[in-house]
Amino acid sequence: MKEYLQDTNLGLENLNDLYNDTMQAVRLGYWQLDIVNNKLFWSPVVYEIHEVDPSEEVDVEKAIKFYHRDFQDLISEALNKAINDGESWDLELKIVTKTGVPLWVRAIGKAEFENGKAVRLRGLFQDIDWLKTREQELLESQSALKEAEDMAGLGNWKWYVESDKHFWSEGRFKVLGYDADEVAPSFEAAMELVHVEDRPWVEEKVRTAIVNKESYEITYRIITPKGELKVLVDKGDFVESLTYKASYYFGIVRDITKDHLREQKLQESLKSLERSNRELKDFAYVASHDLQEPLRGITSYLQLLEMGYANLFDDEAKMYMDSIINASTRMKKLINDLLTISRLDTANRQAEQVDLNEVLSIVEANLEMSISESGAEISYAELPVVTGDESRMVRLFQNLIGNAIKFRRAGVVPKVEIEWEQVGQKVGFKVSDNGIGIKPDYFDRIFTIFQRLHTREEYEGTGVGLAICKKIVESHGSRIKVESEVGKGSSFIFELDKGM
CATH class of the missing domain: 3.30.565.10 (Histidine kinase-like ATPase, C-terminal domain)
Structure with a gap:
């Protein structure tokens, strides 16, 4: 019997050690307030969270002052309601430790009554600062993602094909022209907006990719619920999740309407420019070629005048004749050079x-x-x-x-x-x-x-x-x-x- 009690006691001690280790690991402590005697008890973890030495006595007033000033009224109200009305509480609050470190904590408590009167309060107290930090980082990340999606005109999506569950980011709703609460995310809701001329091949392309477990990237047109024509590029990547033993598609859809219109205008401008250049080259060639004939006539008649009637011209007239012939020669060289330039472009x-x-x-x-x-x-x-x-x-x-x-x-x-x-x-x-x-x-x-x-x-x-x-x-x-x-x-x- 003695050995049995010893083994039982040892087992309880081990269990208690395991319990304490667990509470320490999750930074979870417990507390109790004796309302009648105004005695406050903190477990070791609660002392540790507050960065207070366990030998130091702490009362209710001192405990409340550890809370950040923005939360002191809230915890005081929770205590009063528990004592007076029997309401329990479960709050996320911020404290400032003895060394001045701000921490987010979860405070849980309830009152115990005897003869209709509250005699004690007891509860749990947990350090959740890491959780709140992660939560804030997630919110900031989501905010940054939303801002990036808005700036880039894109949205992301996830599709668990086997269960047909869909997730659309706010950006994808916006790209498709839907309000977030207007329609439930689905393949059908997306296909419904695809331009009637594009819908058959877009759906076939996606279905084929799913059957072959392949990624895809397609560009197509949609008509939004408000009748606006958009051009989208949609890229989906097949993902095989070994952790969750499920496969899904993760993708990004981007509104490239402005880029598409710019490209169209650019192509139209290039075609117009090519047409203008071609017409200009043709004009230069034809003009240069046609100018040679009258120029040859002018030069020939001037030479005939010079040979047949030179004795009738005075020195000033001869000077004029020479100037005209020289100008005609320069004109011929210029036309020949123009023809050369034209041939370089056309030949x-x-x-x-x-x-x-x-x-x-x-x-x-x-x-x-x-x-x-x-x-x-x-x-x-x-x-x-x-x-x-x-x-x-x-x-x-x-x-x-x-x-x-x-x-x-x-x-x-x-x-x-x-x-x-x-x-x-x-x-x-x-x-x-x-x-x-x-x-x-x-x-x-x-x-x-x-x-x-x-x-x-x-x-x-x-x-x-x-x-x-x-x-x-x-x-x-x-x-x-x-x-x-x-x-x-x-x-x-x-x-x-x-x-x-």
């Missing part, structure tokens, strides 16, 4: 293997007179084979070398050097001269059609040559740029496709 580029050594031979032959008169020196090592249009390559290098000779410094022999190097699948070129150079302010302007930096009296030309170079290089998928220093010369840099 297809012939992609062939072009040996630039042969191109330079043609260029030097074409510029033979200019090279001879100026004494120009053109130097280059063995040049590579590139992929391009041979006639355009001739025009490109002829314009660059011709400009180098034209814009030479007085009393200085013009020198032109062509350098190149491999750059991946491209060949980089640098055509340098020792001419008059260009100011940095004009680096972009020189590639614009009809832009001249000098008068015709200083340097002849139409101002189209470098614009043609730019067109040719761009038609070969590259860019041309210039590096220059006034009084020292210029370098034109560009890339071409490497030959096979």
Whole structure:
């Protein structure tokens, strides 16, 4: 019997230790107030929550003062109602510990009566600060999510397919044009709004994804309950939850109506621009071509007048005739340059293997007179084979070398050097001269059609040559740029496709 009692006592002690450990772990204590003798009892956990030494005596008045001033009236009222009316309480309140730390607690209590009079209060007291902190973080997170959804015009959703349970965020209701309490979330409620032309294939796409347990992303139109047309992109991801042994779809739907309208307007603008460019190119080509015929007539008649009636003209009349012929010659060059620009835009580029050594031979032959008169020196090592249009390559290098000779410094022999190097699948070129150079302010302007930096009296030309170079290089998928220093010369840099 003695051994039995000892074992029982040991078992109770172990049970008590387990109980205390459990209360300690969940930060849950108990308390009791002897109303008759005004004696307040706190369990060790309650002392610990208040950060008060267990040896310190605490009465009701002192205990109430631990509550935050915003909650002292609330707990006092709860005590009075329990004593006077027998009402129990279960409140979430904030206290300030002895060391000044604010904490959220849960206070539970009820009164015990004898002969119709309250004689004691007892209850539980728990630290729930971590729970309130998590709750606040969750609220802030939900608020941030809602704000983000509003700003981005999107909403999220979850669909447990097997049980057909749906969750829609406030953002999804808003995207679909529903009020949150207007309709119960369901696949049917969403499909009901899909544009009648899109509904069959949208539903088929979703159903197929579900059968195959695949994710999907679709763009479709809806008509909201208020009759507003919207374009949405809806993405659903299949999720297999091992924890809950259930699968579901989680997704995001976004309102892209504004983006869609902008894209439509952009495409319309691009088509309009392409049409305008095409008409402008056609006009430039036709106008340039048609202008040549009357210009040839003017030039021919002027030459006939000069040959047949020269003896009838005085010196002033002859000067006028020469001016007209010179102007006609310049006009012919200008028309030819315009035709060249038009052909670069309208004619297809012939992609062939072009040996630039042969191109330079043609260029030097074409510029033979200019090279001879100026004494120009053109130097280059063995040049590579590139992929391009041979006639355009001739025009490109002829314009660059011709400009180098034209814009030479007085009393200085013009020198032109062509350098190149491999750059991946491209060949980089640098055509340098020792001419008059260009100011940095004009680096972009020189590639614009009809832009001249000098008068015709200083340097002849139409101002189209470098614009043609730019067109040719761009038609070969590259860019041309210039590096220059006034009084020292210029370098034109560009890339071409490497030959096979």
